[in-house]
Amino acid sequence: MRAKALTIAGSDSGGGAGIQADIKTFQELGVFGMSAITAITAQNTLGVHGVYPQSLDAIESQLDAVLSDIGADSVKTGMLFSAEIIQLVAKKMKEYSSQNIVVDPVMIAKGGSTLLQEEAIEALISDLLPLATVITPNLPEAKAILNWQDEISTTKQMEELAIALFELGPKYILVKGGHLSEGPAIDLLYDGTKMTTFHSERIPTKHTHGTGCTFAAAIAAELAKKKSIEESVQVAKDFITMAITHSLNIGKGIGPTDHSAYRQYQ
Numbered sequence: 001m002r003a004k005a006l007t008i009a010g011s012d013s014g015g016g017a018g019i020q021a022d023i024k025t026f027q028e029l030g031v032f033g034m035s036a037i038t039a040i041t042a043q044n045t046l047g048v049h050g051v052y053p054q055s056l057d058a059i060e061s062q063l064d065a066v067l068s069d070i071g072a073d074s075v076k077t078g079m080l081f082s083a084e085i086i087q088l089v090a091k092k093m094k095e096y097s098s099q100n101i102v103v104d105p106v107m108i109a110k111g112g113s114t115l116l117q118e119e120a121i122e123a124l125i126s127d128l129l130p131l132a133t134v135i136t137p138n139l140p141e142a143k144a145i146l147n148w149q150d151e152i153s154t155t156k157q158m159e160e161l162a163i164a165l166f167e168l169g170p171k172y173i174l175v176k177g178g179h180l181s182e183g184p185a186i187d188l189l190y191d192g193t194k195m196t197t198f199h200s201e202r203i204p205t206k207h208t209h210g211t212g213c214t215f216a217a218a219i220a221a222e223l224a225k226k227k228s229i230e231e232s233v234q235v236a237k238d239f240i241t242m243a244i245t246h247s248l249n250i251g252k253g254i255g256p257t258d259h260s261a262y263r264q265y266q
């Protein structure tokens with residue numbers, strides 16, 4: 001039977017991040033993709049021009065429709081915007097005993113717009129992180145969750161972040177090093193005892209819109225196919241590296257990655 005994955009995230013009208021990135025990634029990896037839209041954003045390569053959160057009723061109704069009938073082998077969360085939406089999503093994950101939950105704690109878009117209200121971080125920590133199979137923070141998100149102020153510039157410091165995040169309840173922590181200022185693009189997976197490192201060359205491009213969404217969606221796709229967490233992260237790393245290598249210079253600002261590159265060029 002075809003594996004099925006659900007994304008609970010914001011819509012990016014520009015097509016590079018959010019729900020659109022997730023569905024394209026699911027499709028490329030051979031997984032049936034479904035969505036529950038938490039917010040509509042008016043967005044392009046120049047930035048976020050409007051944010052329109054959906055009502056709790058609209059979000060609940062989408063989740064009930066999908067989960068009561070079709071079901072999902074994995075669930076990926078992205079832009080959740082408010083504490084109320086986080087609480088609703090956590091309640092529904094419990095109600096439907098959802099498995100393989102990938103939480104990408106999206107907070108701020110590359111252009112600086114708020115995708116998660118600051119006061120919602122507490123709800124993320126108390127309600128959603130304990131349900132997560134894996135969380136995929138970038139360095140600013142990891143620091144915001146832990147309320148750490150220090151500059152992170154080494155893999156040793158990334159390990160410290162992973163160990164502290166593990167205490168909040170997720171089964172696995174994946175700290176992404178895309179925001180380190182130089183050196184290879186290193187991500188660290190921590191399972192409570194072992195650190196596994198995933199490396200790639202740092203690709204010199206500004207067109208990285210939606211990299212975090214795409215990476216987390218690829219992990220969710222592979223988990224839906226019953227791959228182990230290590231295998232899933234390795235496929236996701238190869239997928240995002242190919243997508244960034246062939247990223248698209250479209251629009252006037254930060255372009256998206258090419259979700260079809262992994263299939264076309266590997």
Ligand SMILES: Nc1ncnc2c1ncn2[C@@H]1O[C@H](COP(=O)(O)OP(=O)(O)OP(=O)(O)O)[C@@H](O)[C@H]1O
Nearest residue numbers: 138176178179185186201202203210211212213215
């Ligand atoms: N220039 C790059 N070259 C190669 N890999 C990169 C580059 N930038 C990011 N990555 C990789 O892309 C993945 C996503 O990481 P990143 O830190 O960019 O996520 P993010 O900041 O959450 O993304 P987003 O900006 O979409 O929210 C990670 O595997 C990271 O190592």
Ligand SMILES: Cc1ncc(COP(=O)(O)O)c(N)n1
Nearest residue numbers: 010011017018109110209210
């Ligand atoms: C709806 C939505 N979700 C997530 C992101 C983060 O992606 P990025 O940091 O690359 O802008 C985004 N811009 N829009």
